[in-house]
Amino acid sequence: MSPHRTRELAVDAMGHGDHLCLAFADDAEQRRVMTTYLLTGLERGERVLYFADQTAPDQVFDWLREAGTDPTAALDSGQLMVTTADESYLADGPFDADAMVAALHQEVTESLAAGYTGLRVSGEMSWALRDVPGAERMGEYERKVNDVFAGHAASAICQYDARRFDAATLHAFDQRHPGTVAQQPLHTSSALRLLPSLRDGRQCLRVIGDVDYYYAPMLSSALEKIMSWPGDLTVDMSALQFIDLAGVRALARTAERLPAGRRLHVVDLDPMLSEVIHIVGWDQIPSLTVTAREARP
Structure with missing residues (x-):
């Protein structure tokens, strides 16, 4: 939840x-x-x-x-x-x-x-x-x-x-x-909003809408900007509707670029997409953690 x-x-x-x-x-x-x-x-x-x-x-x-x-x-x-x-x-x-x-x-x-x-x-x-x-x-x-x-x-x-x-x-x-x-969106369009926000006292990037091949570069750009934030990075996927492999690849590449000791936490991701990441093997990247959202009743 x-x-x-x-x-x-x-x-x-x-x-x-x-x-x-x-x-x-x-x-x-x-x-x-x-x-x-x-x-x-x-x-x-x-x-x-x-x-x-x-x-x-x-x-x-x-x-x-x-x-x-x-x-x-x-x-x-x-x-x-x-x-x-x-x-x-x-x-x-x-x-x-x-x-x-x-x-x-x-x-x-x-x-x-x-x-x-x-x-x-x-x-x-x-x-x-x-x-x-x-x-x-x-x-x-x-x-x-x-x-x-x-x-x-x-x-x-x-x-x-x-x-x-x-x-x-x-x-x-x-x-x-x-x-x-509300902080200034890093990207906003009819299909996708990338919004810095606060989650449990930590800065996070909220992904709202769809991330397909066309919008994956926008996600990459937003991830690049939040790398200046201190500590671990959190990407909140609770309002994500769809993401394709290009979008997931942007997350994996960002995690790989983090300095030693820092992690990228992808949270509230759809369980099916979490399973796709597991099958592809991207969840084996040490600096990337993926947490599936709980099933809604």
Whole structure:
């Protein structure tokens, strides 16, 4: 059975009430999502708060400038505020989950009273990996903060760097959000979508649709791109409708190219296709593991 999936929503489709988790494995994806999120909030007349940790505040301003927007006016008016985790989550030293939730409630009220159309917040959560008193309450905080946004003129994206958080921790935080930010597809057409996603706290490539001889090069290209991800690679085949030998060969060749110690895990593959791979002998490649999906009732 495929794992439970939280709701996935494109960043430019976010609206009031949304509280999403962004798990990213490269800086370009973080920049793409956050630039869109911040600019959309400014264009909609919302107050926008950004709590940086690994990213310097000046770098956030550069994202906006390079997208064609000078943030000076928004900064001067107070519509945009970019600060650090130490000055927000950790302003009192230890992390106080209840105090942070109360502060966000107040920010929503004050933003609306000031004439803004809502509040838009994003925070880099890597500070929680430091030896900070109260950081053990992060899971509790993520549950409580849902009430700040649900049904209110506010939204938030909590950013988790998948290169820093282990899979179990990332999965736990992901499950405490009502949804996740959908990542940019590596390929999309009427027959096939190749979508980076999150599965049990690990980055994976979801294959949705058909992979025949024509689309096998698209799969190969997507596999080439995800080789930069850290650790083992996972390809989720739970939404695959069809794959021919050219597509399976692309998976085998990618596994053979992985450095020693890394593996390509093909999961939730149709049992008949798993058997074909076994007959051909590709499951004997040391760096390739194939797991068939459970039969559906």
